[in-house]
Amino acid sequence: MTISAEVMLNSNLSYKEIVSIETEKAFFELAQKLGMLSNQLKNLSVQSKMAMEIINTSLPVIPPAEQGKDFYSLSSQLPAMNNIVDCPEDGCKHNSKLWNAVQHLNDHHRWTRESIADWVDLLPFDTSFESKNPDRA
Numbered sequence: 001m002t003i004s005a006e007v008m009l010n011s012n013l014s015y016k017e018i019v020s021i022e023t024e025k026a027f028f029e030l031a032q033k034l035g036m037l038s039n040q041l042k043n044l045s046v047q048s049k050m051a052m053e054i055i056n057t058s059l060p061v062i063p064p065a066e067q068g069k070d071f072y073s074l075s076s077q078l079p080a081m082n083n084i085v086d087c088p089e090d091g092c093k094h095n096s097k098l099w100n101a102v103q104h105l106n107d108h109h110r111w112t113r114e115s116i117a118d119w120v121d122l123l124p125f126d127t128s129f130e131s132k133n134p135d136r137a
Contacts, residue, residue, distance in 0.1 A: 080127040088119055098123075 087094035
């Protein structure tokens with residue numbers, strides 16, 4: 001903290017008293033800034049809670065009696081997802097269910113969705129979607 005000579009000359013206070021006052025002012029300013037920061041954080045927290053409420057209320061609700069049932073899972077609607085396949089990349093020894101191979105191609109080999117879809121179309125088994133509802137087939 002720098003105290004100007006003018007302040008020292010125009011004051012009846014000692015250097016120690018001036019430093020004490022200046023320090024107190026600096027702490028007061030810091031406390032005000034921390035208070036403003038705290039209020040901003042509280043506002044962000046409130047906004048985050050509001051956003052989560054909006055997200056949670058917009059998600060589909062599965063009735064309790066239906067929770068845990070398999071009819072929403074991909075494997076029940078796309079049985080081919082459970083077929084075992086080899087990774088088509090040269091030199092890659094990855095062997096897994098189709099659903100995992102799709103992730104593997106994207107995550108490890110950086111294949112695009114389009115490239116993965118083209119590869120899936122070449123597989124020697126039916127990869128079409130099966131609807132549980134005959135009216136929607």
